[in-house]
Every structure is written in structure tokens, then in C-alpha cells.
Amino acid sequence: MTKVGIIGGGNMGAAILAGIRQKYAVMVCEQDRKRAGFVKRRFAVKVADLAAVVRQSGIVILAVKPQNFEEVLAGIRPFVTRRHLIVSIAAGITCRYIEKRLGLGIRVARAMPNLPAQVGEAVTGICRGRFATSTDAETARRIFNCIGKTVVVEERLMDAVTAVSGSGPGYIFYFAECLEKAARSLGLKPELARELILQTLKGSARLLERSGEGAEVLRARVTSKGGTTQAALAVFEKNKTGKIVQRALAAARKRAKELSK
Ligand SMILES: NC(=O)c1ccc[n+]([C@@H]2O[C@H](COP(=O)([O-])OP(=O)(O)OC[C@H]3O[C@@H](n4cnc5c(N)ncnc54)[C@H](OP(=O)(O)O)[C@@H]3O)[C@@H](O)[C@H]2O)c1
Known part of the structure; x- marks a missing residue:
């Protein structure tokens, strides 16, 4: 051994x-x-x-x-x-x-x-x-x-890996936290909100892994025209969420570089 x-x-x-x-x-x-x-x-x-x-x-x-x-x-x-x-x-x-x-x-x-x-x-x-x-x-x-x-x-890619997956769980927990707060503001009890969100995260990750499809394809599949998901995603898009995520990861990589020796 x-x-x-x-x-x-x-x-x-x-x-x-x-x-x-x-x-x-x-x-x-x-x-x-x-x-x-x-x-x-x-x-x-x-x-x-x-x-x-x-x-x-x-x-x-x-x-x-x-x-x-x-x-x-x-x-x-x-x-x-x-x-x-x-x-x-x-x-x-x-x-x-x-x-x-x-x-x-x-x-x-x-x-x-x-x-x-x-x-x-x-x-x-x-x-x-x-x-x-x-x-x-x-x-x-x-x-x-x-x-x-x-x-x-x-x-040379380790700082990028740190920004994506090393710090990644922090982003997912932050998003889960935002979802929980938003769910409560819609009148759901904290335990119920937590259960719904936890299983949604787990199920979506598993589907992403098992379906062999990319995130973009799966996202399009759940977004029917004029439907509820589209209404929500329009808000994310309007507020440039993609750009915010890009900036966040760039900040993490910059910090990793600053801390490295
Ligand atoms: N946590 C994460 O998510 C994560 C992810 C990726 C990488 N890392 C890296 O993993 C490393 C450890 O992080 P951690 O969160 O596990 O830290 P941690 O919980 O503080 O564990 C480090 C342990 O090592 C002990 N130690 C310090 N100096 C020692 C020595 N000379 N001989 C023997 N033991 C000694 C510390 O004791 P004392 O408390 O007495 O100092 C402490 O118990 C860090 O370098 C971090 O960058 C962490």
C-alpha cells in the first residue's frame, strides 16, 4: 500500500x-x-x-x-x-x-x-x-x-481553476441564499423554500450531468415562449447577469494572482 x-x-x-x-x-x-x-x-x-x-x-x-x-x-x-x-x-x-x-x-x-x-x-x-x-x-x-x-x-491556469471551482461553491451557496430570500418574499416558509431550492439545485446538476446536453440547450428547453421562466430570465438578461458573473470570476482570478507566491 x-x-x-x-x-x-x-x-x-x-x-x-x-x-x-x-x-x-x-x-x-x-x-x-x-x-x-x-x-x-x-x-x-x-x-x-x-x-x-x-x-x-x-x-x-x-x-x-x-x-x-x-x-x-x-x-x-x-x-x-x-x-x-x-x-x-x-x-x-x-x-x-x-x-x-x-x-x-x-x-x-x-x-x-x-x-x-x-x-x-x-x-x-x-x-x-x-x-x-x-x-x-x-x-x-x-x-x-x-x-x-x-x-x-x-x-498558469491554476488561478483560473481557483476562480471557477475553488471558489465556485461560494457562488452556488450565494445564489441559493438569494433564491431562499426571494422565495420567502413570495410567502413561502423558510423550510419549504430550502427544500424546493436544494432539490432544484441537485436535480438540475444531475440532469446537466446525465443528459449530455449543455447548459444553454437545457435552459432553452425549460424556457417556453411567453412563459414564467422566460419572464424571470428576461430580468436576469436585462440586468446583465452574464456580465456580472464574468466580472466576478475575473475579480477572483485577479485576487488569486495577487495572493500567489
Ligand atoms: N477549505 C477549502 O475549501 C480549501 C479549498 C482548496 C484549498 N484549500 C487549502 O487547504 C489548506 C488548508 O485549509 P483548511 O481550511 O483545511 O485549513 P485548517 O482547517 O486551518 O487546517 C490546517 C491545519 O494544519 C495545522 N497546522 C498548521 N501548521 C502546522 C504544522 N507546522 N504542522 C502540523 N500541522 C500544522 C493547523 O493547526 P493550527 O490551527 O494550530 O494552526 C490546522 O489544524 C489551505 O492552504 C487552503 O488554501 C482549502
Whole structure:
């Protein structure tokens, strides 16, 4: 069984752990003692210090916040060798930044999962650094396939992936929130509004996935001339919703670029 070490057993680290622990022998390093105890009990995995986790793993997933990166990279450097594959999930930390700190020749990949990882429905963008091979990218892919779907992209597209799917759940939740408020303003009780909207989101996503049709085709299909959907969509169009979404994603990508190092 391939040995995987996870540094940081927080929200994302634990979600990855939950998805991969059946297929991989996993060890975790978590600095917060309470959290470390929780992870150990909840997932029945070995929790150890940085040195032990890196020494005993072939693949090391870095799942700490970007502000803890410098310290973690300095901490693992003495134990990292060319047999390791280092996979970072930190937003904005480039492969080059990690390679510079771990030493020339170290195989590094980056992964950008999203929050639905917590229910095994993430989509993860993966790219690799200078020294990682296409086999390494495949290895990373197999790991993240355990928490949903994966795509491999060039590193220059990671900010766009972050803007689309990394932050994407936030947009969907925001839209759901707007729908819930609007439904309440039409006189529906909050629980009823929530149920209607949740199932509408789920059903529409499933239809989009299974029908093999694009969003535009399905949208046209539910929009009969002079009907209710058309009345609503006319309001979205008049207020240039498409342009607003474009601007929002451009702002997210710009922010990802600003934060990257
Ligand atoms: N959440 C998302 O939707 C999402 C999506 C894509 C990517 N990411 C990336 O995932 C990473 C983790 O995010 P998160 O939300 O899971 O953060 P989190 O819940 O704060 O988890 C990070 C954990 O790592 C621990 N830690 C920090 N320094 C450590 C060290 N030196 N050794 C061992 N453990 C250490 C932290 O402990 P302390 O609390 O004591 O510091 C914390 O428990 C971030 O870099 C983020 O950019 C997150």
C-alpha cells in the first residue's frame, strides 16, 4: 500500500484523509493537540511529528494554510528526498516557491480541491512542477479521485481553476441564499423554500450531468415562449447577469494572482 503523509489535519486535510484512508496507508501530522486527538480517534490513523511522517511516506500532502507554509517547508526540508512526491493544496503557493525551499530536483505537484470534498464530491485541479513527471500527476490524480473528480492543467491556469471551482461553491451557496430570500418574499416558509431550492439545485446538476446536453440547450428547453421562466430570465438578461458573473470570476482570478507566491 502506498504510504501517504498529510501535514495539517484541518478541514481539507481531514476531508482528504476520509476519502483516501481505505486505499492508502495514511499518517498525519497535526500541530493542534486537540485536533490531532480528534483526527486519530475519528479516522483511526497514526498521528506523528513532521520528521516521522515525511520519513515514512512516499507521498506528502501539504494541507496547512499558506501562512504556515514557510515554517512547514523549513521543517520538512531535512527529510525530503527525490523519492518523495510533495503535493500542496495551498491556494496561491506555486510549485517554484516550494521547489526553491525544498531543493533542486524535488518532485512537486499542486492540487486545488474544493469544499464538496467533505462529501466526496470535490473537483480538483492538478498541475505539476519542473521535476515532477506525468506519472506523478497521475499519482496525484488517483489520490484526489478518492474525494471526487480531477482535472490536470498547466500551472498558469491554476488561478483560473481557483476562480471557477475553488471558489465556485461560494457562488452556488450565494445564489441559493438569494433564491431562499426571494422565495420567502413570495410567502413561502423558510423550510419549504430550502427544500424546493436544494432539490432544484441537485436535480438540475444531475440532469446537466446525465443528459449530455449543455447548459444553454437545457435552459432553452425549460424556457417556453411567453412563459414564467422566460419572464424571470428576461430580468436576469436585462440586468446583465452574464456580465456580472464574468466580472466576478475575473475579480477572483485577479485576487488569486495577487495572493500567489
Ligand atoms: N477549505 C477549502 O475549501 C480549501 C479549498 C482548496 C484549498 N484549500 C487549502 O487547504 C489548506 C488548508 O485549509 P483548511 O481550511 O483545511 O485549513 P485548517 O482547517 O486551518 O487546517 C490546517 C491545519 O494544519 C495545522 N497546522 C498548521 N501548521 C502546522 C504544522 N507546522 N504542522 C502540523 N500541522 C500544522 C493547523 O493547526 P493550527 O490551527 O494550530 O494552526 C490546522 O489544524 C489551505 O492552504 C487552503 O488554501 C482549502
